[in-house]
Every structure is written in C-alpha cells, then in structure tokens.
Amino acid sequence: MTIRLGRIGYLNVLPIYHPLESGLIDNDFTVVSGPPSELNGLMDRGELDISAASSIEYGRHPGKYYLVPDVAIGSRGPVQSVLLLSRHPAKELSGKDILVSAQTHTSAALLRILQAELWGIETGYTTGSATAALEKGDLPDAILAIGDEALNLRYHPDYPHRFDLGEAWRELTGLPFIFGVWLVQRSSWDRSREKLQYAARTLIEGKIWGVSHMPDVCTMAADASCLSDEEMCSYFHGLVYEFGPKEQQGLLAFYERLKAHGLLDEVPELHFLP
Known part of the structure; x- marks a missing residue:
C-alpha cells in the first residue's frame, strides 16, 4: 500500500x-x-x-x-493569510455581500461566527475568486481571502479595512x-x-x-x-x-x-x- x-x-x-x-x-x-x-x-x-x-x-x-x-x-493571534478585506468598516457591512473564496470551508464558517458574535452584522455571501474579480475590474464590498491570495491582496488600495480572522478569534475567545x-x-x-x-x-x-x-x-x-x-x-x-x-x-x-x-x-x- x-x-x-x-x-x-x-x-x-x-x-x-x-x-x-x-x-x-x-x-x-x-x-x-x-x-x-x-x-x-x-x-x-x-x-x-x-x-x-x-x-x-x-x-x-x-x-x-x-x-x-x-x-x-x-x-494565537494574527494569522495574516485569512483576511476579510473590506471597503467599509465592519459594522457598515450589514446587508451587503461578501465575496468568499471557494477554496475555504473553515474560514467561511469562522467569518459567520465573528459576524454574529463580534461585529453584530448579517451579510450575504457570494462564492468565487477575489483575484479573478479584481482583474476584471469588479470591486465587491468585501472579500474573504485565504492562503497565498490573502498575502498578495492584503494591502490592496481599494480595501482599506483589513480584519485578520485569527486576531478577531483571539479577541472573541482568548484562544488559539x-x-x-x-x-x-x-x-x-x-x-x-x-x-x-x-x-x-x-x-x-x-x-x-x-x-x-x-x-x-x-x-x-x-x-x-x-x-x-x-x-x-x-x-x-x-x-x-x-x-x-x-x-x-x-x-x-x-x-x-x-x-x-x-x-x-x-x-x-x-x-x-x-
């Protein structure tokens, strides 16, 4: 075997x-x-x-x-490669859509927990590729990016609000x-x-x-x-x-x-x- x-x-x-x-x-x-x-x-x-x-x-x-x-x-804090990149402050995302990477299951579920328990917001979700959307000129209100894509997009000028989900979890629970x-x-x-x-x-x-x-x-x-x-x-x-x-x-x-x-x-x- x-x-x-x-x-x-x-x-x-x-x-x-x-x-x-x-x-x-x-x-x-x-x-x-x-x-x-x-x-x-x-x-x-x-x-x-x-x-x-x-x-x-x-x-x-x-x-x-x-x-x-x-x-x-x-x-145990900032992970740097699981990021919510947003054109708006977190609490202003309520009612808007977030483009979620199709490559993730865990981070998408974590985002839903943080929205409910930390930021108190409800949003819609669209699954797709952030890189592909941005290359076409689309600008979603917010993007959940993971892995190497998150590292490459984390300083994108159109997304001034960056939320590290590892750090947000530590803020919520104090745990890794x-x-x-x-x-x-x-x-x-x-x-x-x-x-x-x-x-x-x-x-x-x-x-x-x-x-x-x-x-x-x-x-x-x-x-x-x-x-x-x-x-x-x-x-x-x-x-x-x-x-x-x-x-x-x-x-x-x-x-x-x-x-x-x-x-x-x-x-x-x-x-x-x-």
Missing part, C-alpha cells in the same frame, strides 16, 4: 512538506496537492489515506477519521484558532495500521524539522512570493504548528460555536490516532 498524502497548496505548510518532498526525510508518499476544500472532498470520498484538511471537515465527519497528534496549523488539522482515514487505518503509523510519525518529524529550520523556510518561501524575507518571517512566526491542550481547547470552542449557530449537528470528541 502506497500512502496517498494530501498537501494544502499554500506556503503555510512548507515547513512540514519541504523536508518530505526534498528527500531530507525518507518517505514513499504519493503527494496530492490542492486547496483545503478539494482535499476535504478527497478525504470525504476516501481517496486519500492521510491529509491536511480544514478543521471543519473533522467536525462534520468525525466517525471517518483519526486526528494526527502533535501537528496542526493555526494561530486551528484552521487545519491532519486526518487519517479510518478505513485506510483498518487496512494498514503500520504504514499509517509510519506516515503520521513522518509528518511529525517533518514539522519538527521545519520549526527548527524556520529561517531557511522563510527564505525559500520568499523566493517564490512577492513578500520580502522579513515579511515572510513575520508571517511564519505568527503560525502555530503545535496541537497541544490550548490548541485543542480552541478547536473545541470553534465546534461549540458552530453547533450554537446551526452550522454543526454535534460537538465531536477529538479522537487521535491510536
């Missing part, structure tokens, strides 16, 4: 995947790259064995997966926010436990390498981006790759609010890989 490993196609996972993809850490994975929404679908359909995925994917289908321990992706987790398909686990244990250990080893070589990662990422080394290091230093008690508390708080707002049927227990 060759392990089918999902990789989010954003810079934020570079610290974990670079040592795997460059051969610094031995592995025999078949890597499938895509945006979070696509990987969520592949996992839901059983087409990947282990993958990075939106944290909401585990909340929706906890019976299908185990969580990989000790590795996640989130923030976990945007992404790594999931193991339970059906794959039943077929090949030893290989999946090896895969999880390898991912954690990749995370340890990446965190301990962060200056090198910043330089590599900056070379492939419009950001400077300094901006890229600021970005990576704001990310959290741990999945300890505080991060788990933040994730459960997210699930509790999703349920309270009718976006999740039940608050799942966190079941980690045996």
